[in-house]
Amino acid sequence: MYARVVAKFYAAVATKRCSIACLGASRRAIHQSPSNRNDRDSERNTTHFGFQTVYEDEKEVKVAEVFHNVANKYDLMNDAMSFGIHRLWKDTFVRQLNLQSGLNIVDVGGGTGKVNQRVKNSMDKNTQENIPNCAISVIDINQSMLDVGKTRGKELGYQGDIKWIKGDAENLPVKDSSADLVTAAFAIRNVTNIRKAISEAYRILTPGGRFSVLEFSHVTNPYLKSLYDTYSFEMIPVMGEIIAEDWKSYQYLVESIRQFPTQSEFADMFKQAGFRFVRFQNLTFGTVAIHSGFKI
Ligand SMILES: C[S@@+](CC[C@H](N)C(=O)[O-])C[C@H]1O[C@@H](n2cnc3c(N)ncnc32)[C@H](O)[C@@H]1O
Structure with a gap:
């Protein structure tokens, strides 16, 4: 059982390793405009979807897709990601x-x-x-x-x-x-x-x-923040892939947290x-x- 989980973990990392490599790129994407932008689009407001900049109406569709995809495994993933702390x-x-x-x-x-x-x-x-x-x-x-x-x-x-x-x-x-x-x-x-x-x-x-x-x-403490960032960016999407067969939705989760306003x-x-x-x-x-x- 343990061997199977470990094998699945490495397979998920291997098949999705480009996502980790692309993380820097996706972080930078926040400053990029949505693709295929034309003059009429310049009147549309943009927002963020994780680290991507998207049109406001696109975000709703993308978020709907995330939760539609994860609905069945949502509670299980919450337990796994937070070690039950949620x-x-x-x-x-x-x-x-x-x-x-x-x-x-x-x-x-x-x-x-x-x-x-x-x-x-x-x-x-x-x-x-x-x-x-x-x-x-x-x-x-x-x-x-x-x-x-x-x-x-x-x-x-x-x-x-x-x-x-x-x-x-x-x-x-x-x-x-x-x-x-x-x-x-x-x-x-x-x-x-x-x-x-x-x-x-x-x-x-x-x-x-x-x-x-x-x-x-x-997280305000810089040491804990660095640990937490490493855990979130490097483990959570992998767990998403293993448990819910959905890397992208969990990549969105960790990115969306960073985009959310601070406490104050x-x-x-x-x-x-x-x-x-x-x-x-x-x-x-x-x-x-x-x-x-x-x-x-
Ligand atoms: C992370 S889940 C949280 C579910 C639940 N509150 C919990 O704590 O387990 C986020 C929920 O917000 C919903 N949601 C996202 N955008 C929404 C919107 N504009 N209006 C209402 N619900 C929305 C999603 O469909 C999803 O069910």
Whole structure:
């Protein structure tokens, strides 16, 4: 078994070694324009997809492709890449939501439902009883991720307790001022226009409501950063190839993390969207951070 895994590892490295060699090139690609650009294209806005510069409308398609490709192996890969630590991050994230009964909760980019399942199992902060009467809506742009989440939810007995809605974080299919809590775990990094997604969360929250985001962030210690960079760029795409047979999606993952705003830049975006009492908390040396703010 061990020999087979090692063989697969070396085969993946060998067949994809050009990806490592091309890493420098792809890092440089951030400064390049999309190909086949013509005059009409010059009016289109660009953004980044990992280290590539792409048109905004292209990013949505590429991100959709990533999550469609990885949907079935998504949870397994999360365990492998983070050595299971993502479970602790999600536990901490849900714990600091201070949940209580009767909330209307919207989980943006909820994917396979790992955060909202934890919400479902949480206790009321006052009564320490289960919080049966919270309304939870998972909104995700990708039907494949929602389908995996729905199936897992059914297996766990959450059928009917969670609404699974296909929708865009930048244009949420939710009424103004109707949600008490909006959560987003590892989702905001993937949206095309981060500011628009933050404003949408603001729009749908009731006054007093809270927006809480768990997202990959930036390790500040230079020694740890160098270790983390080596691990991410050299191991994660290889693991992606071995486990999910998808190098490219995991190359995108590690690149997209580097493109995401720093902790304080992201906190500023919250403030600029109107959120108050904005704060962030680093977990695992800033590998991920929890940002939250209130609509007052
Ligand atoms: C890394 S997964 C996170 C899933 C889940 N929140 C978790 O923590 O396991 C990111 C999710 O964001 C979704 N997503 C990406 N862009 C989106 C958008 N514009 N609107 C809504 N969901 C989006 C993807 O389809 C994917 O399911």
